Amino acid sequence: MPNFFLSSAAGDDDPYVRQFFDDLRGQVSALSSDHGADLSFLGTVGNRDTALPADMLLRLASCDVFVALTSPRYFRNATCGRQWEIFTSRFKAGDDRAAVIPVAWSADAAMPEFLDVPLVVPEGTSRGLRQLVRLRGLRSEYESFLGQLARRVVAAGEAAPAPASEPVTDFARVPNIFSASIVDLRVHIIIAAASRQEMDEVRDDLSYYGAEAGDWAPYRPDVPGSLASRARLLAADQALRGEVAALDDVVDRIERARAAHEIVVILCDWWITQLDAYRHILAEIDRRGLGDTVVLVPASRADRESMDNLAELRFGLRRTFQESWRQAQGRLHSDLSTAEAFDADLAGVLEEARNRLFRSGAEPGENSGPVVERPILRGP
Structure with a gap:
């Protein structure tokens, strides 16, 4: 049974992230006879001084599918950028990357072009997923989207799961893949x-x-x-x-x-x-x-x-x-x-x-530094 890693930015309505994670895990588990979704992992980490969960790096190296709750805050979060880099580095050039599933957590969650991954947006609404989770009046829309996403996670995990890799040993040295799109x-x-x-x-x-x-x-x-x-x-x-x-x-x-x-x-x-x-x-x-x-x-x-x-x-x-x-x-x-x-x-x-x-519309001054581009790790 496929298991997924849910990546989100700390402070981006964490209680609703937890609710969504539990709901998605339940849906994915229900689609399987072995209930392997219980192995799925919520990868929300607090400030830089907070120790990483002991098994986070292990899960990033072994999970089948990576679901990212994207928002402007998400793409400014160094921890999320490193999580994305670790997971995607498990693929070789030309591999099917259906197991990378970015979801629009907020309505203004535009994807950086260089990531070249389609953003999943709830159909029939201009709202992000966060609003569907929060508002009772949108419960039917939320449940419909949840079911669609769960089926997509299962399909990707069964047909094109990410290749397994050795866990990263030094998380701080992993490049933040999002830094290539950020003005410093x-x-x-x-x-x-x-x-x-x-x-x-x-x-x-x-x-x-x-x-x-x-x-x-x-x-x-x-x-x-x-x-x-x-x-x-x-x-x-x-x-x-x-x-x-x-x-x-x-x-x-x-x-x-x-x-x-x-x-x-x-x-x-x-x-x-x-x-x-x-x-x-x-x-x-x-x-x-x-x-x-x-x-x-x-x-x-x-x-x-x-x-x-x-x-x-x-x-x-x-x-x-x-x-x-x-x-x-x-x-x-x-x-x-x-x-x-x-x-x-x-x-x-x-x-x-x-x-x-x-x-x-202000642009950084000449002393604020150029756009930072850092090297990207390649998988085995």
């Missing part, structure tokens, strides 16, 4: 934090700081790595080239980024506003206007010193960003008390900024 936009990640030595002037617990501003890790001990590294990886998941910088020449950097239609995010330590030199720099940014620049202010709920002084720290932030606070345009994001909250907030900020650039 740059996001400037400004670290508004200080060194351990500087922070010794204003607080007692220095465990969150290092020798340089870029070492700041506000979610220790649960997340020991620096916030700068975490932010850069999250940007990479959205096909954005993260460039980390300290507050040096930040005002000029923001102006250059605006001129080049690039994204700017400031990651700001609550405590930095207690140091006059840094507070003046941030206040100057605020005086000139943040524009599309967004400020994220994380602090772990496990950081007792910060939690105990939150009222004073909040006042310091408000005093520093007076204009932005008064305008209340969603440019200041505070109370990010967990790493997961930070991930979700930053991902949303980056996606909104990226979409804003595309809606405006």
Whole structure:
């Protein structure tokens, strides 16, 4: 009995993805006497810091059919690009690739031309599959499409399953096949934090700081790595080239980024506003206007010193960003008390900024880099 791997982008209505996976698995299993669809696998993975499911690579090397829930988010997801690359590299040139089945999860899920695989779109509606799953009024359309897709999975798995291969051992080294269609936009990640030595002037617990501003890790001990590294990886998941910088020449950097239609995010330590030199720099940014620049202010709920002084720290932030606070345009994001909250907030900020650039028709500046083309693995 054929088994399938369902590939989807984390954060793209995950509960409905799970519902669809269960429904499709049930339909495929019902078409078989051995119920082999129970071996099928849901390959939705979270942020870059999340460990891959132990058997995901094994399933990518052994599944018969690859079903992809495509959307703009899907084609910006590096994990999905690597999953697609691993599966399709199992085929030789000229092989029948009916086992690759991309499905329009959203209505705007256009396929990159270089993939040369037809997109499966629910018939008789302009909606994507996601809407069919979500809306009760479209239940009959959903069940009809589900049955058609299940029969297609079974037919492909029986007539032209993907050749088996050895599991990949290093997922991070697999090329993201989607990167060939993505303009490499740059996001400037400004670290508004200080060194351990500087922070010794204003607080007692220095465990969150290092020798340089870029070492700041506000979610220790649960997340020991620096916030700068975490932010850069999250940007990479959205096909954005993260460039980390300290507050040096930040005002000029923001102006250059605006001129080049690039994204700017400031990651700001609550405590930095207690140091006059840094507070003046941030206040100057605020005086000139943040524009599309967004400020994220994380602090772990496990950081007792910060939690105990939150009222004073909040006042310091408000005093520093007076204009932005008064305008209340969603440019200041505070109370990010967990790493997961930070991930979700930053991902949303980056996606909104990226979409804003595309809606405006702005092209990346000359310093943002060319279209990236990476080598494609070939199967055995």
